[in-house]
Amino acid sequence: xxxLKRKVTVAAIAALTVASVGLAPMANSADKPMxxxxxxxxxxxxxxxxxxxxxxxxxxxxxPEKVELGKMLFWDSRLGGDASSPCVVCHEPGKGWGDGGxxxxxxxxxxxxxxxxxxxxxxxxxxxxWEGNVTSLEAQAPxxxxxxVAGNGDRSLMEMRLRFIPEYVERFKKVFGTEWPRMxxxxxxxxxxxxxxxxxxxxxxxxxxxxxxxxxxxxSAQRGMAVFNGKGGCIQCxxxxxxxxxxFYSLGVPENEVFKTDPLYQIxxxxxxxxxxxxEKGYRGAxxxxxxxxxxxxxxxxxxxRTPSLRExxxxxxxxxxxxxxxxxxxxxxYNKGGGTTGPNxxxxxxxxxxxxxxxxxxxxxxxxxxxxxxxxxxPPKLPPYQPLKTAK
Amino acid sequence: xxxxxxxxxALAAALAGLVSxxxxxxxxPLPEPKFNAAMAxxxxxxxxxxxxxxxxxxxxxxxxxxxxxxSDGLPLSKAYPASEYFRNSPTILNAGFxxxxxxxxxxxxxxAGTLVRDMITExxxxxxxxxxxxERLKQVPEYNxxxxxxxxxxxxxxxxxxxxxxxxxxxVSKNAPIxxxxxxxxxxxxxxxxxxxxxxxxKANCVSCxxxxxxxxxxLHRTGVPENPEVTKDPLRHITMARHxxxxxxxxxxxxHEDVGFQAISKNPKDKGKFATPSIRDxxxxxxxxxxxxxxxxxxxxxxYSKGGGAGSELKPLNLSDYEKRALVAFLLEGLSGDPVIVExxxxxxxxVRAFGKN
Numbered sequence: 022x023x024x025l026k027r028k029v030t031v032a033a034i035a036a037l038t039v040a041s042v043g044l045a046p047m048a049n050s051a052d053k054p055m056x057x058x059x060x061x062x063x064x065x066x067x068x069x070x071x072x073x074x075x076x077x078x079x080x081x082x083x084x085p086e087k088v089e090l091g092k093m094l095f096w097d098s099r100l101g102g103d104a105s106s107p108c109v110v111c112h113e114p115g116k117g118w119g120d121g122g123x124x125x126x127x128x129x130x131x132x133x134x135x136x137x138x139x140x141x142x143x144x145x146x147x148x149x150x151w152e153g154n155v156t157s158l159e160a161q162a163p164x165x166x167x168x169x170v171a172g173n174g175d176r177s178l179m180e181m182r183l184r185f186i187p188e189y190v191e192r193f194k195k196v197f198g199t200e201w202p203r204m205x206x207x208x209x210x211x212x213x214x215x216x217x218x219x220x221x222x223x224x225x226x227x228x229x230x231x232x233x234x235x236x237x238x239x240x241s242a243q244r245g246m247a248v249f250n251g252k253g254g255c256i257q258c259x260x261x262x263x264x265x266x267x268x269f270y271s272l273g274v275p276e277n278e279v280f281k282t283d284p285l286y287q288i289x290x291x292x293x294x295x296x297x298x299x300x301e302k303g304y305r306g307a308x309x310x311x312x313x314x315x316x317x318x319x320x321x322x323x324x325x326x327r328t329p330s331l332r333e334x335x336x337x338x339x340x341x342x343x344x345x346x347x348x349x350x351x352x353x354x355x356y357n358k359g360g361g362t363t364g365p366n367x368x369x370x371x372x373x374x375x376x377x378x379x380x381x382x383x384x385x386x387x388x389x390x391x392x393x394x395x396x397x398x399x400x401p402p403k404l405p406p407y408q409p410l411k412t413a414k
Numbered sequence: 415x416x417x418x419x420x421x422x423x424a425l426a427a428a429l430a431g432l433v434s435x436x437x438x439x440x441x442x443p444l445p446e447p448k449f450n451a452a453m454a455x456x457x458x459x460x461x462x463x464x465x466x467x468x469x470x471x472x473x474x475x476x477x478x479x480x481x482x483x484x485s486d487g488l489p490l491s492k493a494y495p496a497s498e499y500f501r502n503s504p505t506i507l508n509a510g511f512x513x514x515x516x517x518x519x520x521x522x523x524x525x526a527g528t529l530v531r532d533m534i535t536e537x538x539x540x541x542x543x544x545x546x547x548x549e550r551l552k553q554v555p556e557y558n559x560x561x562x563x564x565x566x567x568x569x570x571x572x573x574x575x576x577x578x579x580x581x582x583x584x585x586v587s588k589n590a591p592i593x594x595x596x597x598x599x600x601x602x603x604x605x606x607x608x609x610x611x612x613x614x615x616x617k618a619n620c621v622s623c624x625x626x627x628x629x630x631x632x633x634l635h636r637t638g639v640p641e642n643p644e645v646t647k648d649p650l651r652h653i654t655m656a657r658h659x660x661x662x663x664x665x666x667x668x669x670x671h672e673d674v675g676f677q678a679i680s681k682n683p684k685d686k687g688k689f690a691t692p693s694i695r696d697x698x699x700x701x702x703x704x705x706x707x708x709x710x711x712x713x714x715x716x717x718x719y720s721k722g723g724g725a726g727s728e729l730k731p732l733n734l735s736d737y738e739k740r741a742l743v744a745f746l747l748e749g750l751s752g753d754p755v756i757v758e759x760x761x762x763x764x765x766x767v768r769a770f771g772k773n
Contacts, residue, residue: 103469104496130470173468175537181657185649284553284765292549308771407649412671
């Protein structure tokens with residue numbers, strides 16, 4: 022618990038530093054009019070482009086054995102409280118490695134409160150979860166497996182479960198050199214597996230196009246790319262290979278009605294405020310997902326969420342932090358109208374765009390071209406059984 | 415008075431107490447339970463409410479079922495889904511008078527709220543986050559009303575555990591023959607039971623540990639009860655035991671494959687195999703017996719003690735005759751058991767939608 026708190030604090034400080042350094046120039050540039058000439062004068066944002074090689078942390082190198090172990094653990098329900106909530110339940114290959122719901126299903130007896138994000142290309146984020154509260158896949162895995170409305174697993178109990186599965190004991194020994202499996206290593210293996218879940222550029226029309234295949238994008242998608250980079254202004258935040266600047270913005274996305282109508286969502290909403298360390302006044306009046314504010318506790322961050330990647334959107338509906346939009350048409354309409362009105366701190370970058378119907382269609386065509394031709398599916402691994410421990414002395 | 419004299423007096427008093435307790439150890443009538451009635455009333459609902467467990471699958475009553483002597487009738491208790499437990503579920507009957515809770519005696523009997531916290535939040539029992547529990551209860555209007563009967567704030571924090579604790583203290587058995595007998599009604603025990611009682615205090619000397627109102631000295635003893643082989647045969651039970659050792663900080667826990675009892679708490683090898691003396695009231699309703707449910711009947715229990723217990727036992731053989739064993743069992747089974755205490759599961763109030771943002 023103490024370690025966890027310390028990690029969160031460190032993450033919060035890190036995030037604060039990044040935010041204060043990173044957001045300053047954006048805020049200045051946003052004061053300027055959005056006309057094309059002004060856009061050109063703005064500090065350049067990194068263009069969309071092919072994904073680079075996956076970044077691998079020096080302290081968790083990839084090996085085939087580690088990835089294979091991580092895949093097994095990703096599917097293994099014994100990581101979780103009551104063996105009903107392995108990673109894969111909310112990150113299903115057949116549902117774009119999310120769970121297909123507006124708001125993630127959550128642990129039995131509870132409801133989660135945000136949309137389950139795809140694991141695809143998550144390896145490229147250095148801020149994970151919608152509020153960016155962790156900075157690595159190694160830290161994301163325990164937060165999900167042990168979070169009370171997610172996996173609700175107890176770390177020491179899950180660790181002991183692994184130790185009673187002889188095949189895991191052998192595999193952990195080979196990969197990590199320990200006599201007995203350890204949960205920190207389990208999370209490292211899961212992270213290594215997740216680093217293999219990336220878009221294949223040969224399958225992504227946009228990536229093929231950028232590699233020289235000019236037929237890879239339809240005429241409509243090519244026009245959409247121009248809207249994306251120009252009139253739509255999408256590129257301001259959705260930039261770089263991942264199509265995310267990994268910064269935090271408030272768009273005024275409408276709240277999901279379930280928080281007003283369903284007791285289970287209300288319970289989680291209050292609990293999140295309680296356990297994230299909000300003041301009593303904030304807890305008692307909580308009627309909004311404050312997003313990044315929970316990390317920084319800075320009122321200027323209320324309602325901000327980390328820009329998500331736009332890759333693989335074809336497979337990851339519904340969209341936004343609360344799954345409020347089911348189609349990309351709805352999302353584009355939302356931006357075209359200049360975003361929503363929910364909550365404070367709305368980004369000055371979000372303004373009515375005045376896109377024509379054709380431009381909207383073109384933009385959606387382009388967004389779809391950022392996804393692979395076929396979804397990345399995967400068969401479940403065969404999981405090894407528990408065995409009695411050899412107790413002979 | 416000089417401090418030294420105070421110390422001497424205290425020592426003398428302590429010694430006198432020991433001696434007199436040694437001579438006069440006996441069973442005693444159950445005192446009247448003390449508890450807050452309004453809290454206990456709400457606690458009754460919470461005791462039966464599955465929403466107090468992580469996945470809303472089980473309640474306190476799952477392993478402490480009033481229909482099964484406020485236990486679960488199993489040798490080894492079940493546990494949270496995907497786990498199994500490695501010890502017997504003790505009855506809640508009269509448990510509010512205990513000096514220690516848990517078979518390894520690790521919790522203080524004067525603090526029922528902490529026992530409840532341990533059971534509700536522990537991963538292998540109810541696996542509930544206490545903050546989430548608070549928010550679930552606040553989503554039930556009837557619970558908010560019940561709370562206001564004993565407090566002026568809203569449902570919050572550790573206090574919820576104390577509410578269940580007050581209910582726990584209210585579960586007391588009545589009309590045990592021994593209580594009437596001790597108050598002077600000779601006819602309350604029949605002649606066989608009276609002989610059993612004499613053996614209990616005399617030749618069998620059960621009373622040396624099983625004394626006071628509960629028939630328990632509240633201490634830890636080693637009687638050498640055989641290990642329950644199911645614990646290491648079933649990986650799920652072994653996992654729970656090994657993880658209990660690891661979180662308790664027991665050295666060499668991956669190579670400890672028997673139930674070491676109090677040693678896991680004290681870390682003193684001399685405490686290996688010591689368990690808290692259980693109450694011997696209401697045994698009629700609480701089979702099977704011992705910390706690991708190894709004995710199905712009191713005949714087996716008495717037989718075990720007659721032989722002086724098992725390996726490493728602190729006890730000596732009693733060499734009881736068959737008749738003496740029967741008399742002792744008759745006393746234990748009927749003489750010490752009260753009327754059944756049945757509390758029906760109340761109709762649990764449902765979650766209701768609240769005004770959003772008015773928390």
